[in-house]
Every structure is written in structure tokens, then in C-alpha cells.
Amino acid sequence: MKRRTFIKTTSVSSLACAIPPVFSNFNDPDYSTDELIGKAVIDLFGEGINLRKEAYESFVAMKKAAYSDGFDIKMVSSYRDFYHQASIWERKFLRFTEDEGMEPLPAIDKIIEYSTIPGTSRHHWGTDIDIIDGNPKVSGDVLVPEKFEKGGPFENFKLWLDENSEKFGFYLVYTNEPKRRGFKYEPWHYSYAPLSIPMLTAYRRLNVLRLLQKEDFLGSEHFTTGFVKTYVQDNILDINPALL
Numbered sequence: 001m002k003r004r005t006f007i008k009t010t011s012v013s014s015l016a017c018a019i020p021p022v023f024s025n026f027n028d029p030d031y032s033t034d035e036l037i038g039k040a041v042i043d044l045f046g047e048g049i050n051l052r053k054e055a056y057e058s059f060v061a062m063k064k065a066a067y068s069d070g071f072d073i074k075m076v077s078s079y080r081d082f083y084h085q086a087s088i089w090e091r092k093f094l095r096f097t098e099d100e101g102m103e104p105l106p107a108i109d110k111i112i113e114y115s116t117i118p119g120t121s122r123h124h125w126g127t128d129i130d131i132i133d134g135n136p137k138v139s140g141d142v143l144v145p146e147k148f149e150k151g152g153p154f155e156n157f158k159l160w161l162d163e164n165s166e167k168f169g170f171y172l173v174y175t176n177e178p179k180r181r182g183f184k185y186e187p188w189h190y191s192y193a194p195l196s197i198p199m200l201t202a203y204r205r206l207n208v209l210r211l212l213q214k215e216d217f218l219g220s221e222h223f224t225t226g227f228v229k230t231y232v233q234d235n236i237l238d239i240n241p242a243l244l
């Protein structure tokens with residue numbers, strides 16, 4: 001019997017007395033394919049936060065701790081569904097191919113420096129966040145690495161995150177480890193490891209190639225088997241090893 005069905009059909013009080021360890025395994029449910037690729041409707045918590053419950057609670061605790069150290073954590077992006085990611089993807093695809101006259105394949109390579117293929121974003125999971133410090137005055141794009149580096153407006157915020165985020169379960173995903181492939185360094189993107197590790201484990205069991213072949217967004221007809229294989233290896237799996 002699946003654990004989820006089991007919990008639904010068993011009274012809480014009998015569970016609590018008989019087999020309490022069920023609750024400590026709650027982080028490892030069966031995730032559906034739709035849930036993993038951003039097509040399921042999931043419960044999200046917190047106005048302007050939009051994370052799974054446990055990630056939301058930990059985020060709020062981290063935000064409070066940061067606040068008392070002088071940083072005002074601002075959520076730039078959290079949960080994003082498949083269709084939202086598809087609109088980001090298509091907008092970039094059109095900009096590169098039509099406005100800038102690039103061929104489809106180089107355009108796709110350029111998109112995947114920072115943006116994911118719809119259905120493959122960690123933002124689909126309700127566990128990942130893009131954050132900045134709301135205190136300093138900043139002009140232009142906020143999600144650029146230089147702003148988090150020496151002399152940038154988020155320099156001290158990044159140092160605080162280096163020191164503290166993991167205490168709250170939030171780990172940097174796309175590190176500046178020089179040998180890492182896939183997405184470029186994103187000092188703003190953190191993942192709530194207690195949920196996203198089991199989700200990635202479940203994701204790895206999916207046939208991403210077959211799932212993407214069923215989709216029909218601009219540029220998707222150019223995805224070859226080799227391209228998708230490399231993408232999974234580099235962009236999905238070549239991340240902070242603490243999140244594998």
C-alpha cells in the first residue's frame with residue numbers, strides 16, 4: 001500500500017500511538033511526474049513566498065535571523081509552473097532567433113546559460129528561491145553575479161548567506177566551482193535541501209527525453225537525444241554536490 005493512501009485511511013491517533021516513525025519519513029513521499037515537471041497544482045505557503053510548507057517555515061525563520069543582522073531578504077522568484085517557464089523560454093527564443101537573428105541551436109545554448117527548459121526547472125518544485133537584500137539601493141537587473149561580489153550592493157548579504165543559509169536548510173545550487181558545467185554561477189539561487197534532495201532523486205527516475213518530446217513549445221523540435229542527455233548531465237545534475 002502506498003504511504004499516502006495509508007495515511008489518509010488511518011486515523012491520526014492510532015498512527016501516533018502505533019507507528020510514529022511514519023511522520024519522520026514524511027519528506028520522502030512519492031512525487032508524481034506532473035509535480036516534478038511543474039504541471040501539478042501543489043499547496044504553496046506564504047504571501048509572496050510560495051513555497052512548500054516546510055520550506056516556507058524555514059524560509060521565514062531565515063528571514064527573521066537575517067533581519068536581526070541587518071538584511072531584509074526579498075524574494076525575487078520562488079515557485080514557477082511549467083507554463084510560466086514555457087513563456088520565459090519562448091520569449092527568449094524569439095528574442096534570440098528573430099530579433100538577433102541567431103540560429104535555433106546557438107539560441108538554445110544561449111538560453112540555457114541561465115534559463116531552464118520548461119519541465120526541468122527546480123523552481124517547479126516549490127523548494128527553490130532567488131533572493132536579494134531589499135535594503136541597498138540597486139539600479140538595473142538585480143540577479144547578476146557582480147552585485148553579490150566584492151564592492152557590490154549584496155556583498156555583505158552574500159557573506160551572511162555563506163555563513164548562515166545552510167543552518168536553515170538552504171543551499172546554493174549553481175556554485176562558482178570552476179569545474180562545474182551547466183548553468184552559470186547564480187549567487188542568488190538557494191534550494192531547501194530536505195525537500196529538494198528527495199525530489200531530485202525522484203526526478204532522476206524520469207525519462208526527460210521522452211517527456212520533452214511530448215511537449216510543443218518554440219524550439220523544442222530541435223532537442224536531440226544527445227542534447228537532452230548532455231543537458232541532464234550538466235544542467236540538472238552538475239550542481240552543488242550537497243544537493244545530490
Ligand SMILES: [Zn+2]
Nearest residue numbers: 077129130189
Ligand atoms: Zn533561480
